[in-house]
Amino acid sequence: MNAAVSEHVLNAVNERGLLRFITAGSVDDGKSTLIGRLLFDSKGIFADQLDAISRAKHKRTVGDTVDLSLLTDGLEAEREQGITIDVAYRYFATPKRKFIIADTPGHEQYTRNMVTGASTADAVIILVDVSKVKLGDDGSVELLTQTKRHSTIAHLLRIEHVIVAVNKMDLVNYDKTVYDRIVAAYQQFAKQLGLADVRAIPLSALAGDNVVSKTDNLSWYEGPTLIELLESLTVYDESHDEPFRYPVQLVARHNGHEANDFRGYMGRIEAGKVHKGDKLLVQPGGQTATVKDILTLDGSLESAAVGQSVTILLDEYLDISRGDMLVQADKPATLLKTVNAEICWLSEEPLDMRRKYWLKHTTKQVAARVTQIDTLLDINTQERRAADSLKLNDIATVSINVQQPLAADAYDAIRSTGSFILIDEVTHQTVAAGMIRIA
CATH class of the missing domain: 2.40.30.10 (Translation factors)
Incomplete structure (x- = not known):
């Protein structure tokens, strides 16, 4: 495989690999139900999990219908009150890519938990409940404050992709006019906010319309289903190209019974790459040193990149402690x-x-x-x-x-x-x- 082909394959893996996304929006917009529907329809849950939630005492659905929101709302308080309180993470995969979902709370009181879930996300699904949006006779549309707050946080955190999922379309008989008015109002707000990549999709999480498969109810919608949209999003990790950043977590010394005076600096690479022989700068101290070795549990490495936890040995002893940062000498913080x-x-x-x-x-x-x-x-x-x-x-x-x-x-x-x-x-x-x- 030549270098050009190899680079193309590497970029494809980076762009279409693991996608981390969150659901956000106001209380009872259907976030937990949507995730449950994604997991259920994509065969992402086990039989014992399905059996457990079908027998749950706090089930809110009628008859034999499974309450899919219970897949992520696992706390007793969440099930009693019918709201999400803590962030719940779920993993699932399709033939095209792997996903980590964070189900975040909609209640204003738990916005801090939403921020936690959003801090590592590549994409956000902002749910809008059609039954709660105020549609004026004069053509005005009033979005909920929490919808705006979560969108603002997504923008501040620089989440790359925003999907506006207009949910519970079954409650308005799948009316395209209602959908168009809500999407136009959100796009106007997004433009004011500065969100660049916004995509809208109509669906019903409870009924399963347009989540994993299309139905006749939304025959007027010609775009992709939600899962198809999530599979198509590009997520290229630019942190490999950034200057080297290595916050020191621990200074490792030998155990006192060895002759060599071992001193290594342990931590996780937060950005960029490092190679043996690289010149590094210690901040805030200002000293410089050269990388003598890069160690892991599996032995010595010639180089290491963002995301790896390693121990770095330098060619001279410096006053370095936890909280200091090793950085690329010619591109300091x-x-x-x-x-x-x-x-x-x-x-x-x-x-x-x-x-x-x-x-x-x-x-x-x-x-x-x-x-x-x-x-x-x-x-x-x-x-x-x-x-x-x-x-x-x-x-x-x-x-x-x-x-x-x-x-x-x-x-x-x-x-x-x-x-x-x-x-x-x-x-x-x-x-x-x-x-x-x-x-």
């Missing part, structure tokens, strides 16, 4: 003492700008204080205004002073080194998720 970021406030306790918080960035944790709220985003209008505090689910641009400099990248450039969380130093609860913006 930016050292920040003031972090400008977009954050989503996840705590029921409002932001207190007089207090210190812990900022967790890769393997580094530093004391931090929010010094300024630059703008607060209005979810419905997408306008920004001044604010002096943040409450649950608020999205804002802020300035944060950190006690020690962070070696970071813009979130738009490298997700893993451009994101962070804020932690309450008293309760140790995560209070905010942030995305670093570097001009």
